[in-house]
Amino acid sequence: MAVGVLALQGSFNEHIAALKRVGVKGVEIRKPEQLQSVNALIIPGGESTSMAKLAEYHNLFPALREFVKIGKPVWGTCAGLIFLADKATGQKIGGQELVGGLNCTVHRNFFGSQLQSFETEISIPEIAAKEGGPPSFRGVFIRAPGILEVGPEVQVLADVPAPPEKYAKSDFDVESLKDNAGSEKKVIVAVKQGNLLATAFHPELTQDTRWHSYFLKMVNEPNKEEASSSTSLSSEDPPKYDLPVYQQG
Ligand code: GLN
Numbered sequence: 001m002a003v004g005v006l007a008l009q010g011s012f013n014e015h016i017a018a019l020k021r022v023g024v025k026g027v028e029i030r031k032p033e034q035l036q037s038v039n040a041l042i043i044p045g046g047e048s049t050s051m052a053k054l055a056e057y058h059n060l061f062p063a064l065r066e067f068v069k070i071g072k073p074v075w076g077t078c079a080g081l082i083f084l085a086d087k088a089t090g091q092k093i094g095g096q097e098l099v100g101g102l103n104c105t106v107h108r109n110f111f112g113s114q115l116q117s118f119e120t121e122i123s124i125p126e127i128a129a130k131e132g133g134p135p136s137f138r139g140v141f142i143r144a145p146g147i148l149e150v151g152p153e154v155q156v157l158a159d160v161p162a163p164p165e166k167y168a169k170s171d172f173d174v175e176s177l178k179d180n181a182g183s184e185k186k187v188i189v190a191v192k193q194g195n196l197l198a199t200a201f202h203p204e205l206t207q208d209t210r211w212h213s214y215f216l217k218m219v220n221e222p223n224k225e226e227a228s229s230s231t232s233l234s235s236e237d238p239p240k241y242d243l244p245v246y247q248q249g
Contacts, residue, residue: 001024001040001216001219002025002027002037002038002039003019003024003025003026003027003038003039003041003042003216003219004026004027004028004034004035004037004038004040004041004042005019005027005028005029005041005044006029006041006042006043006044006051006055006060006064006080007028007030008030008046008051008054008055008058009046009047009050009051009054010044010045010046010047010051010079011044011077011202011204012028012042012044014044014202014204014205015042015044015077015204017204018203018204018209018212019042019212021207021209021212022209022212022213022216024216026042029041031058031060032058032060032063035063035064035067039073039219040072040073040074040075040215040216040218040219041064041067041072041073041074041075042075042076042077042080042215043075043076043077043079043080043083043084043099044077044078044079044080044204045077045079045080045142045202046078046079047079048079048082048083048088048096048108049091049092049096051079051083052083052097052098053096055097056097061097061099064083064099065099065100065101068084068099068100068101068195068196071222072195073195073196073197073215073219074101074195074197075196075197075198075199075211075215075218076102076197076198076199077198077199077201077202077203077204078142078144078145078200078201079145080198081102081106081145081147081199081200082098082106082108082145083098083099084098084099084100084101084102084196084198085098085100085102085104085105085106085147085198086098086100086101086102086103086104086105087104087105087106088106088107088108088145089105089106089107089108089172090107090108090109090110090171090172091108101193101196102154102191102193102196102198103150103151103153103154103193104147104148104149104150104151104154104191104193104198105147105148105149106145106146106148107145107146107148107170107172108145109143109144109145109170109171110144110145110146110148110172110187110200111141111143111144111145111146111170111200112143112171113143114142114143116170117140117142117143117144118141119138119140119141120138120139120141120160121136121137121138121139122136122137122158122159122160122189122190122201123136123158124136124137124157124158124190124210126155126157126192127157127210127211127214128210130214130217131213131214132210133208133210137158137203137206137208137210137211138206138208139158139160139189139201140201140202140205140206141189141200141201141202142202144189144200144201145200146162146172146187146188146200147187147188147189147191147198147200148172148177148187148188150188150191151193153193153194154191154192154193155191155192155193156188156190156191157190157191157199158188158189158190158199159186159187159188159189159190160186160187160189161184161185161186162174162177162184162186174187195218195222197211197214197215197218199211
């Protein structure tokens with residue numbers, strides 16, 4: 001199996017290294033025709049406006065849209081999530097082209113600027129049920145986007161509390177987020193829709209490879225997803241998840 005990693009800009013090397021840790025070869029993708037040689041694609045984090053400009057320059061958008069449309073698995077992390085979203089807000093003046101396909105609205109720098117980057121434990125019931133290991137995951141958020149709204153066909157895999165005071169530096173009015181049935185406001189940070197997976201954080205910057213192996217299952221077992229909720233925890237010894245590769249000083 002060959003998994004392509006869009007290698008225009010951003011953390012593509014880190015994804016290739018993470019794929020290697022789960023025994024899969026990652027192939028750098030820079031040209032439209034290279035997409036024909038891979039079964040799946042990861043669109044990494046980076047800077048979505050720059051990445052979009054480079055993708056436009058290399059005439060990649062039509063091929064990327066086709067890849068999504070024919071049902072090949074695609075995982076977008078951070079800027080990659082913005083790429084996959086049908087709608088993005090908070091973009092730079094002039095906006096940026098999107099690949100689209102993922103029925104959601106993303107706010108580009110929901111969690112603020114580089115200075116507001118942070119790490120936090122997030123609850124990942126679906127991933128833990130399929131991949132074993134602890135029920136939470138160390139989320140590394142770097143100038144991270146947030147998912148404001150999703151369509152009915154989108155499965156929410158993780159969300160985080162969004163108390164307005166915590167995101168005071170965000171250019172998004174967090175007060176305007178919908179309350180979840182009267183409880184605290186939450187912002188969605190990981191979703192799945194058919195062949196598409198998207199995370200606002202960076203699993204490739206941690207040693208925990210469960211998101212990568214979850215994505216590989218989407219490649220190997222594309223039709224098994226509906227059975228997921230009944231999957232029990234793996235009886236094998238869960239691998240050790242230790243420190244993230246990326247650590248704030
Ligand atoms: N918010 C950034 C953007 O607009 C993405 C940040 C990231 O990928 N780490 O591109």
